[in-house]
Amino acid sequence: MSLINREFRRKKDLLWLLTRKEITLKYKRTVLGILWSLLNPLLFAIVLVIAFKIFMRIQMENYTFFLLSALFPWNWFSASVTMSTGTLIGNVTLIKKIHFPRHFLVLSTILAQLVNLIFALPIIIGFSYFYGKGPGMNWVLTIPILIVIQFFVTTGICLSISLVNAYFRDMEYIIGVAVTMLFWMTPIIYPLNIVPEPYRIYLILNPLTYLITAWRDIFMSNSIDWGSIGISFGSSLIFLVLGVFVFKRFGKRLDEVI
Amino acid sequence: MNSIVEIKDVWKKFPMRRERPGFKEFVVNLPKFLRSSPNSHFWALKGISFKVKQGDCLGIIGKNGSGKTTLLSLILGTIYPTEGEIKVSQKLTPLLELGSGFHPDLTGRENILINGVLLGLIKEEVLERMEEIIAFSEIGEFMDMPVRTYSSGMYLRLAFSVAIHTAPELLLIDEILSVGDEAFQKKSKEALLNLIHRGVTTIFVSHQMSAVREICNRAIWLDDGKIRAEGEPEKVVEEYLRCSG
Numbered sequence: 001m002s003l004i005n006r007e008f009r010r011k012k013d014l015l016w017l018l019t020r021k022e023i024t025l026k027y028k029r030t031v032l033g034i035l036w037s038l039l040n041p042l043l044f045a046i047v048l049v050i051a052f053k054i055f056m057r058i059q060m061e062n063y064t065f066f067l068l069s070a071l072f073p074w075n076w077f078s079a080s081v082t083m084s085t086g087t088l089i090g091n092v093t094l095i096k097k098i099h100f101p102r103h104f105l106v107l108s109t110i111l112a113q114l115v116n117l118i119f120a121l122p123i124i125i126g127f128s129y130f131y132g133k134g135p136g137m138n139w140v141l142t143i144p145i146l147i148v149i150q151f152f153v154t155t156g157i158c159l160s161i162s163l164v165n166a167y168f169r170d171m172e173y174i175i176g177v178a179v180t181m182l183f184w185m186t187p188i189i190y191p192l193n194i195v196p197e198p199y200r201i202y203l204i205l206n207p208l209t210y211l212i213t214a215w216r217d218i219f220m221s222n223s224i225d226w227g228s229i230g231i232s233f234g235s236s237l238i239f240l241v242l243g244v245f246v247f248k249r250f251g252k253r254l255d256e257v258i
Numbered sequence: 259m260n261s262i263v264e265i266k267d268v269w270k271k272f273p274m275r276r277e278r279p280g281f282k283e284f285v286v287n288l289p290k291f292l293r294s295s296p297n298s299h300f301w302a303l304k305g306i307s308f309k310v311k312q313g314d315c316l317g318i319i320g321k322n323g324s325g326k327t328t329l330l331s332l333i334l335g336t337i338y339p340t341e342g343e344i345k346v347s348q349k350l351t352p353l354l355e356l357g358s359g360f361h362p363d364l365t366g367r368e369n370i371l372i373n374g375v376l377l378g379l380i381k382e383e384v385l386e387r388m389e390e391i392i393a394f395s396e397i398g399e400f401m402d403m404p405v406r407t408y409s410s411g412m413y414l415r416l417a418f419s420v421a422i423h424t425a426p427e428l429l430l431i432d433e434i435l436s437v438g439d440e441a442f443q444k445k446s447k448e449a450l451l452n453l454i455h456r457g458v459t460t461i462f463v464s465h466q467m468s469a470v471r472e473i474c475n476r477a478i479w480l481d482d483g484k485i486r487a488e489g490e491p492e493k494v495v496e497e498y499l500r501c502s503g
Contacts, residue, residue: 006380013381017372021364028363094359098376099335255337256272 015104015111022112038119041075052189060191062220065127069219070188070212072120073146077154077208078179079113084158085165085172092258102254103247106158110151117147124219133222142218145229149236150211156239159247166258167250186212207235260347262428262459263310263333268342270303270328302328304483305342315460317474317491319467319498324480326463330430333461346428360413362406366397369405370420377424387423394449395419396442411439418446422453429453429460447473467495 027033045068053063060066087109088095088102095102125135165171186208187195195203203209210228217225303325310316318326331337332344359376360369370391374384392401395415400408408416421429431450451473454460464470470477470491477494479487487494 010375010378010380014375017375017381021361021368021372024368025361025363094376096331096336097334097359098373100376252338255331 011101011104014100015108018104018108019111022108023115026112034115037116041072041116041120042123044075045071048189058190062127062131065131065220066191066216067189068120068124068127069216072117072124073150073215074183074186074188074208074212075120076113076117077150078183079116080110080154080158081161081175081179083113084109084162085175087158087162088166088254089169089258095258096255102251103159103244106162106247107155110154110158114147114151128219128222132220136222138222138224139218142214142224142229146211146215146218146232149229149232152236152240153207153211153232156236156241156243159243163247163250163254166254182206182208188212207232207239210235261309261311262347263461264343264345265309265333266307266343268303268306268332268339268344269301270325270332270337271299271301271340274298274300302483303332303339306480306483306485307342308478308485308488310459310461313454313457313459314476315454315462315474317470317477317494318461318463318480319465319470319477319495320480320486321502325483326480327432329480330432330461330463334430360405360417363404365404366392366395366401366408366416369416373417373420374424377421377426379424391419391423394423411442415442415446418449422449426453426458429458431460432463433465467499471495 023034027036030036032039045064048067048071049064052058052067084106087105091105094100094105128135161171161175165175185203186206187203192200192203192209192213211232214225214228214232217223217228306325306329318329320326328337332339333346335346359373361372364372367388370388371381371384374387374391375381379387392398395412395418397408397412397416400412405413405416429450447469450460454473460473462470462474474491476489477491478485479494479498487497
């Protein structure tokens with residue numbers, strides 16, 4: 001029993017240390033350090049607000065809040081996917097010299113990007129006080145659930161692409177385009193209902209639509225959309241299983257290609 | 259005495275990867291690419307079998323490219339055999355060689371912590387042994403500097419120090435004794451002998467025949483992915499020197 005316990009503690013320590021390593025390394029030798037975690041998404045948000053609210057004059061109440069409530073969760077996803085393409089390639093020395101569970105590298109990359117979302121929560125809480133219904137008990141229940149669901153989807157996708165990228169380095173460029181495409185094909189900067197009916201089906205088929213909708217519902221109107229959460233959870237499990245399968249199936253020959 | 263490493267008819271194949279052609283060449287030479295067989299490969303190990311018993315110190319010798327490091331990596335578990343079976347029934351250890359898995363931008367202390375946990379300790383145990391590891395490595399005030407500022411000798415001393423302080427049961431060493439200055443070579447050899455005398459099983463790859471003679475109780479001569487000779491270190495080394503001299 002104590003052996004199992006010890007192994008569990010070691011795995012926990014390992015995940016924590018690798019995540020901390022990711023975070024430290026990301027901002028090492030920068031002046032502003034971890035502040036970039038907050039600044040980066042914020043500056044991106046300002047650009048979008050200027051483009052859509054001021055230049056294109058989107059007619060919507062609280063457009064800034066509407067945008068941020070989806071943009072911050074999305075950023076966690078897109079940063080994880082983008083970073084994970086280089087995870088296995090970037091840790092060649094560890095992979096070749098030490099025997100340890102390699103998927104921990106991918107998990108720690110994703111967890112390290114979660115910091116941005118957590119840093120952004122105070123901003124969302126602020127907006128919620130001024131423009132929404134204010135944070136409530138629903139938040140405490142839903143946010144952890146949504147984080148877990150999003151962690152599952154992201155893990156599934158990142159496991160696959162980090163491995164595929166070791167075999168075909170083209171993946172990195174494909175992912176760059178794919179993430180941008182997915183950004184515009186998910187209702188982040190616009191609501192689902194302004195999409196013309198014949199095209200809406202494509203968004204409805206996108207599992208991220210439900211996840212983003214669930215995030216927005218809790219942040220903006222303090223309501224839990226169990227339907228969206230259910231669909232997100234189901235699809236996240238599919239992605240997770242597929243990712244684990246790809247990683248296990250092709251991971252054995254990793255040493256031959258990196 | 260039960261054997262803790264058991265290697266049964268292991269073969270390991272690496273794909274021979276020519277530089278992938280650019281897209282333009284690919285299109286221009288398409289017929290040629292379709293004809294050529296894409297599966298050229300290289301057998302690094304060709305049917306290796308041996309056992310290592312508890313407390314053994316096995317020396318592996320052979321010229322460059324004979325498969326020594328591939329064999330160690332297989333035992334370590336970072337690569338998988340193409341065919342055959344490998345059983346290792348003891349706590350795994352690092353592959354000790356120049357430039358172990360340290361990150362250049364992290365400090366010595368941060369690297370010790372991560373490596374210690376990667377090598378099988380829990381965080382608290384690493385912290386408990388931290389001072390001991392630092393003292394052995396003789397790195398002193400550089401401990402809180404990024405590892406990229408270290409000299410190669412310091413780098414190696416740190417790697418060695420972490421590895422022997424993680425309570426290994428099976429030690430895999432790839433050409434480590436030939437680096438570092440005289441004093442540290444002597445010290446690391448002593449530390450190693452100490453571990454061996456305490457019953458730590460060791461597999462030791464080296465080009466230093468004197469070290470193999472001195473430390474090992476068995477030796478294997480690898481030649482072109484096959485075992486050419488096996489047995490008493492004296493005899494194996496002598497045969498190896500005669501054939502390659």
